[in-house]
Amino acid sequence: MEIVTERLFLRELKESDYEFFSTLETNELCLKYESDIMPSKEYIDKKFRDNLQDKYKTSRDRYRFMVVKLSSGELIGRIILWKIDESINEWEIGWDVHPDYWGKGYAPEATREVLKFAFTELGVHRVQALCNDANSSSEKVMIKVGMKKEGTIRGVRKLNNSWYGSHIYALLESDFMNNN
Template structure:
């Protein structure tokens, strides 16, 4: 079980009981505007939670999909994840999403910094990447605030809701 505490948050493994809180933001079209998933149906959210819970039992766990919960209330305000993209190249990726009612308060930056530290110190990777859609200025600001550098534009990077979409690539390396 993973639990990472920051000043205001606890990043922890998801529980089945988180389903309703996750569905509230994962079913919101505004939240999913820049993601390659959603808006979620109840079945989509149930599957997400089930997969996140099953991930914990993996004997060679290299993916950490975590609830972003407020400390001390435990209210789930978002989701964040870090996963190995290539073990042989010591490369990981991270991502995050914050519920609309909690956006603009620095939670993504706080969680992102904790995930970067975890990736470098615990997972032992050399490089962490993140992408966002070119129009997602809020995520680009968070990634820049984390010290990640914009490395370029990945043209037609993802197929999202039937359309090829570009991504902006950010990365940070262990220094």
């Protein structure tokens, strides 16, 4: 599975991505809104192996795209799309971009194309995304790709002895098709 945008190449995870994968999993800036616990090497190893196996399943319920900068071939991030409710064909999307590439529009560019894949190739009805209510950068990505805010779950995540909420945004297939 491959997707090409104006500046990016999205492809499935492969063995040679381990070092970059591990960097995203342990980067303090990437973890800032997700966890205050640094993952162990054993955890990262298992997660990487499990992630590699997803592409070999005959019935896919998860897609992991590594985001590569076309001009240089550098890995700059990843996007994950996974099924959360089969009965209504609802999926969730999430992304990580290495901090060296923040603020350059890569997350919305890649996310738009994965949403297009979800709606046009997979026939998904609804895609949602969640972010920590303090993570304004991720919230901006959701808005830029056309997602609509559906609400905030209050006090659902504890980081560094403080409670945070999660904003929920979603995009329906009909909204996507009408705007693209």
